[in-house]
Structure formats: structure tokens, C-alpha cells
Amino acid sequence: MRFKHTRRKGFLIGFIDFFTAGTFLLVWMPLGLQDELDAILGHRTQRYWKAYLLGIPTLFVYTLVWMARVAEELKAKAIELGVEGPHTSWWHMFGWNVFGILILVGPMIATLRFFRTLNRVEEALNGQIDRGGVK
Secondary structure, three states: OOOOOOOOOHHHHHHHHHHOOOHHHHHHHHHOHHHHHHHHHOOOOOOHHHHHHHHHHHOOHHHHHHHHHHHHHHHHHHHHHOOOOOOOOHHHHHHHHHOHHHHOOHHHHHHHHHHHHHHHHHHHHHHHHHOOOOO
């Protein structure tokens, strides 16, 4: 699978998602991002809409932990591929979303780093495909 490079502006996505209480990602994740994450991580991840629904009764703590777990797996993949950091991580995602909310831009910072790491991983995987190393 050749990755299209998300090249989406992580800060903007975080901004929109924050002010729509997560409903933006409900619409956007199924449009290809969820499948890209599955291909990169090598397994089918829980669908975002399920994590979102399970997050409602927990004040979205479940959703945040789900996203932080995906971020940690993405960091591990980046390290495995030799992608230079800084990388996203469990604590970066969780910390900026919980404590960074006090300065309002925390969730956007976490999302920006997530998408930067994702883009770098996709570039590395596409490079392997171009060299014939990965199908």
C-alpha cells in the first residue's frame, strides 16, 4: 500500500476537532486515515467511532487513552524505521490534551506532533516501497 502522505495540518485538525468536541474526527477518520493507521501499525485498530462512543460516559477519557495508545504505537513504528524525532508518544498525546487544555492550544500541539510523526513514517514506508522493499 502506498501512503498518500497525510500532509494535513495537524494543528488545524486539532483546532477543529477541539471546538467540535471530537465530531470532526468522527467524520474524517473513516475517509482513509483509519485504514492508513491500520496498514502502518500492522493490525486493525479499534474504530474511532467506537472509541468516541465509549468516551462519552467517561467524559472522553476513554477516547483520549485510545488516541494516546495509537500515538505510542506510531512512535514505536517511527523508531523501528529510523525516523528522526521528535515523535508523538503516549505521554505527549495524553499530557497535552489533559494539562495543555489549560492554555487551550494543548490538544492542537498534541495533534500536530501526531501528524508530523505520521507523515514521516509514511514517507519512510513509501521510500521502502520505491526501493522494492515493501509491497
